[in-house]
Amino acid sequence: MEGLEGYRGVARGLLERYGVEVGDVIEVNTGTRKIVGTLVPRYIYDDEFHIVLKLPNGYNIGLDARKILSLKLVKKGEQPAFKVPEPPRTREDLPRVAVISTGGTIASRVDYRTGAVHPAISAKELYALVPELSSIARIDPEVFMSIYSENVEPDHWSRLAKRVEEAVNEGYDGIVITHGTDTMGYTAAALSFALEGIPVPVVIVGAQRSSDRPSSDAALNLIAAVDFASKANLSGVYVAMHYGKSDDIIAFHLGTRVRKNHTSSRDAFKSIGTAPAALWQEGNVSLMLNFLPTRKEVGRFVSKPKFDGSVSLLKFYPNMQENFLRAVLGCGIKAVVVEGSGLGHINSRNIKHLTEFINKGGFVFMASQCIWGRVNMNVYETGRDLLNSGVVPLATMISETAYVKAMWALANSSSREEVIDLMRRNIAHEYLERTLE
Amino acid sequence: MSTPRAEEIGLRVGLEVHQQLSTGRKLFCSCPVVKTEEFPFTVKRKLRPSQSELGHIDPAAVFEFLKGKFNIYMWNKESSCLVELDEEPPHNPDIEAIEAAILIALALNSEVVDEIHVMRKIVIDGSNTSGFQRTAIIALGGYLEFSGRRIGVQAVTLEEDAARVLGEDEKARYFALDRLGIPLVEISLDPVTASPKEIEEIALALGRTLRSTGKVARGLGTIRQDLNISVSGGAVVEVKGVQKLELISKVVEYEMKRQSGLNIIAAKLREKGIKEIEVKYKEVQPELFSFLPDILKKDVDGKHLVGCIVAKKIAGFIGYEPYSGIRLGKELAEVARANSIGGIIHSDEFQKLGLDINSERKLRVALEADEDDALILFVCERERSEKITNALIERLKYSIVGVPPETRGPTAEGETRYMRPRPGAERMYPETDIPEIVITREIIDSISRKVPVPWAETVKTVSSKYNIKEDTALRLFDEGKIELFSEIVESTGLPGPYVASVIVDTVAWALREGAEESRITDSLLRETLSMLSASRITKEAVPEILLKVGKGEASSPEQAADLLGIRPMPEEEVEKVVERIVRERINLITERGDKAFSALMGEVMKETRGRAKGENVALILKKKIEEISRG
Structure with missing residues (x-):
């Protein structure tokens, strides 16, 4: 925070004229009254006419710069020095967990002077803000990248998979990845394939309420994630989030079966077609599924981190235009995952365009937009027509996972047959044998 | 000693009035304002204090977190949605509520800000699911006319009401979410020196000004007063949530006594040459239990311990009452209760509790306490003893200073009880989920036209x-x-x-x-x-x-x-009734003459049950009585 962050136009002109900066205590003369407060930053998309003061009682108010008669600097702002409180001691015999942050803030502190929120970066800060961690594991936090999860791309998954591979080979007992929640499910699926056969647990964790709030779900999710990563006798990739709306049970979902089903609630993430892999409460882990892989001893773990981004995920809708579909298929992609209606359908008049795409060497995979249930293209004629064209049905694989897997399969195969074979093989529980929900 | 006078002790009282608006919907979502009786849903949450920039954590926040309790929120879809549950970001504030707040500000001659910024005020006692209350300054300055005086207005804010407290037990606090989110205006007045009765009248005058706008809710619980009370040489004490107007003068009077009483105790301690209260903590070992007052023994079992704070050289001060009902012992007991233990026992009341001299002597020897040391004893769970001891020691040490800065709550009788330390100042940051609202000249002008006559x-x-x-x-x-x-x-x-x-x-x-x-x-x-x-x-x-x-x-x-059956009776019918009654009571008339009138009038009115006009009956009756009297 420095200079005149967020100010432009009229307001900036006024502030520059008086040589004051964000953080300074100033006195504003509006003609009717004199108001003393700290100049705070302005949000970049706000108008250019107002300046924002933080009053001594903590409130912010906006004052119209055009009505201000004069300004006076009362006190130059000081950069506050953040003193990290001494973290509690960590025992040497605790398991080691790498905490890799990709964006979003799992722990943060607030500068009440200006309202800025700062993420906790070092282990010391993390311990200080979530002191419970120090009795669970020795953690090594690292900021791997800092992006909103909607900006995550296949290249990020590749780099993240490589980093996890290194961490495993560095001897960590478990790995925790903090992630924005919007596309957390996609990253979880990507890592599930790229880290096939990983000997330790990898837990992806996020928060639906930001960590600057007292009510944030971040701390409890993180505590559970670190605890699980350090001690659960499981391997593979999991997503840890609130099971319900209460701060008690944390669900661990299989990375290939998890979906964000709500825009804002703490329990937005659900396992699709199955129970969560495990539930955590006050340090106790209850396994909910009996086919999960346990921890393994391996010499050296090697990941398969490559993804081929030339895949599209396409939701079918009534009246899907033929030229729209043609344009999508002709944009240079190698494969498309169709979120078909019902058991796996699209409108008949578009089938010929899929056939043409397949005949030219493209792949068409069919998942369902129903979210729950199994794709079965033998029941109706449209389904059989699609099968006949070479569309590959994906049974119980959820569409987001199918999309990610197609990118991974393309990058890790040398022939058409191999791609289809990989897509049909159950690698990380993306297929369920039995449909129970 | 009689109650001190306001001017003598430098009493200053700042009123903060919280008034619900009558918009009928909540401030940051579309839930209606409904008082809910049944709560089919519950969620369980914990709030963590967030750390501020200076590594400094708000004392009030830490106090609540250390209590380590869950908050159980009970809700019903008729009155709450995911916004109150902190499961959905707030919607834009209700424009009607903003306009009502501006109208109130204008009625108080307050100056509306050019741009409203909604803030998050950290409140970690559980009464807000988010851990903060959303609040915004609408206007600054202004005044309230009060019997020829102008009482300054500091600010007019618009905020969301908190959840309703349903109760508390060892493990959790229980809240209802029906009230959470109802729009409130808060008006804070400049501190004034005035008699307790005048303070109450100022609150009444402010309440009337609010009601004159026609935009505020009525009924119990729709208006709450906070009082910031101080006397010379003491800290400001905040008394929160006085719901009944009649309690204001009593609360002020009680605080005047309490605060000046604490100052007197502090002065006496200093007179005695004490510069700092020296304390040490001792656990009372089981072999000494037989020497304890009976009242303590009954609570001790394996999970509990008996703690003792030995305060050097202040024997007699814990039970000393400068005013009736004002003593350090009571203050300490209140701190103990706020920390969820039953209370304390102190050595100044040993005799009253029937403890014999020998037992006391043995206790003092074992605890290495001299005759002139005060003992403060309490029973608590072992794991919580350190926290409780620290809270009691902190309060004890403050007795040499005088009035500690605290948040207190009113009792039904108009006294006050300790609730928690006063919150630190820096605990607000912007509500980033809500864009700021520009208030133009046109908006103000159109609302100005609705400002009511005083x-x-x-x-x-x-x-x-x-x-x-x-x-x-x-x-x-x-x-x-x-x-x-x-x-x-x-x-x-x-x-x-x-x-x-x-x-x-x-x-x-x-x-x-x-x-x-x-x-x-x-x-x-x-x-x-x-x-x-x-x-x-x-x-x-x-x-x-x-x-x-x-x-x-x-x-x-x-x-x-x-x-x-009370359509008016035709005159003839009235006459008939009168005649009949007069005939029946003829003796009364002959005996008492004109004086019989009112007795007979009552009988006729009773019989005609609202169907006859009183003045008609009187005329007819008078006439009849006269006829008979004349014979």
Whole structure:
């Protein structure tokens, strides 16, 4: 925070004229009254006419710069020095967990002077803000990248998979990845394939309420994630989030079966077609599924981190235009995952365009937009027509996972047959044998 | 010692009034304002204090977190949605509430800000699911007219109401979410020096100004007062949530006594040459339990311990009362209770509790305490003893300074009890989920036109125009009936004093007799009185009709009149009744002559039950009595 962050136009002109900066205590003369407060930053998309003061009682108010008669600097702002409180001691015999942050803030502190929120970066800060961690594991936090999860791309998954591979080979007992929640499910699926056969647990964790709030779900999710990563006798990739709306049970979902089903609630993430892999409460882990892989001893773990981004995920809708579909298929992609209606359908008049795409060497995979249930293209004629064209049905694989897997399969195969074979093989529980929900 | 006077002790009281608006919906979502009785859903949460930039954590926040309790929120879809549950970001604030707050600000001569910024004020006692209260300054400055004085207004803010506390046990605090999110305006006044009664009157005047805008809710719980009270040389004590106006003067009076009492104790301690209270903590070992007062023994089991704080050289000070009911012992007990233990026992009350000298001596020896040391004993769970000891020691040490800065709550009797330390100042940051709101000149101008005439003027005008007493006009105003009153007088032509007495006194009578408030509507009063002015009923029938409809036994005044059979009686019939009664009581008349009038009048009125006009009956009766008297 420095200079005149967020100010432009009229307001900036006024502030520059008086040589004051964000953080300074100033006195504003509006003609009717004199108001003393700290100049705070302005949000970049706000108008250019107002300046924002933080009053001594903590409130912010906006004052119209055009009505201000004069300004006076009362006190130059000081950069506050953040003193990290001494973290509690960590025992040497605790398991080691790498905490890799990709964006979003799992722990943060607030500068009440200006309202800025700062993420906790070092282990010391993390311990200080979530002191419970120090009795669970020795953690090594690292900021791997800092992006909103909607900006995550296949290249990020590749780099993240490589980093996890290194961490495993560095001897960590478990790995925790903090992630924005919007596309957390996609990253979880990507890592599930790229880290096939990983000997330790990898837990992806996020928060639906930001960590600057007292009510944030971040701390409890993180505590559970670190605890699980350090001690659960499981391997593979999991997503840890609130099971319900209460701060008690944390669900661990299989990375290939998890979906964000709500825009804002703490329990937005659900396992699709199955129970969560495990539930955590006050340090106790209850396994909910009996086919999960346990921890393994391996010499050296090697990941398969490559993804081929030339895949599209396409939701079918009534009246899907033929030229729209043609344009999508002709944009240079190698494969498309169709979120078909019902058991796996699209409108008949578009089938010929899929056939043409397949005949030219493209792949068409069919998942369902129903979210729950199994794709079965033998029941109706449209389904059989699609099968006949070479569309590959994906049974119980959820569409987001199918999309990610197609990118991974393309990058890790040398022939058409191999791609289809990989897509049909159950690698990380993306297929369920039995449909129970 | 008698109660000190305000000026002598430098009393300063700042009023903060929190008033619910009557917009009918919540401030940051579309939930209606409904008082919920049943709660089919619950969620369980914990709030963590967030750390501020300076590595400094708010003391009030830490206090609450250390209590280590879950908050259980109970809710019902009729009154709450995911916003109150902190499961969905807030919607944009209700524009009607903002306009109401601006109107109130203008009525208080306050200057509206150019741009409203909603803030998050950290509140970690669980009463807000988010851990903060959303609040925004609407206007700065202004004044309230109060008997020729101007009481300065500091700010007018618009905020969301907190969740309703349902209870607390060892493990959790319970809240209802129906109230969370209701829009409140908060008006904070400059601290003033005034008598407790005057402070109460200032609050009343402010309440009336708010009501004059027509934008505020009425009824118990819709207005709450916080009082920031200090005396010279002491910290500011915040008394939170005084709901009844009548309690204000009592609370102020109690705090005057308490605060000056604490100052007297501090002065006496210093006089004794004590510079700092020296304390040490000792656990009372089980072999000493037999020497403890009985009242302590009964609570001890394996999970508990008996703790003792030995305070050097201050024996006698813990039980010393500079004013009746004001003593350090009580202060310590309140701190203990706020930390969820039953209370404390101290050595100044050993005798009263029946502890013999020998036991006390043995106890003192074992705890290495001298005769002039005070002992403070308490029973608590082992794992919580350190926290409780620290809280008690902190309070004890403050006794040499005087009045500690605290947040206190009122009791039903108008005393106050310790709740928690006062929150630190820096605990607000912007609500980033809500864009700021620009308030233009045009908005202000259009709202300015709705600013009400000051209530005192309204009362004067109504009083002189309709020939009623000012007191009566004020009662009509306080009950929100002044417009109804003038409307009825104008439309019916009935005399002002009569209409006022029906609206104020007759309605109150009907309520006492069992009518329901919700049934005594404005339109019932309007219709009943217009029936009267059309001579379709008598004056005497008015209370009966209001009661009948008020009890739900009739759906309209017309129906009530029919059911009661109180259509006016034709004159001949009245005459017949009078004649019959006169004949029956002829002896009374011959014995007492004119003096029999009032007894007979009562009998006739009883028999005609509101169907005959009193003045008619009187005329006829008088005539008949005269006839008989003359013989």
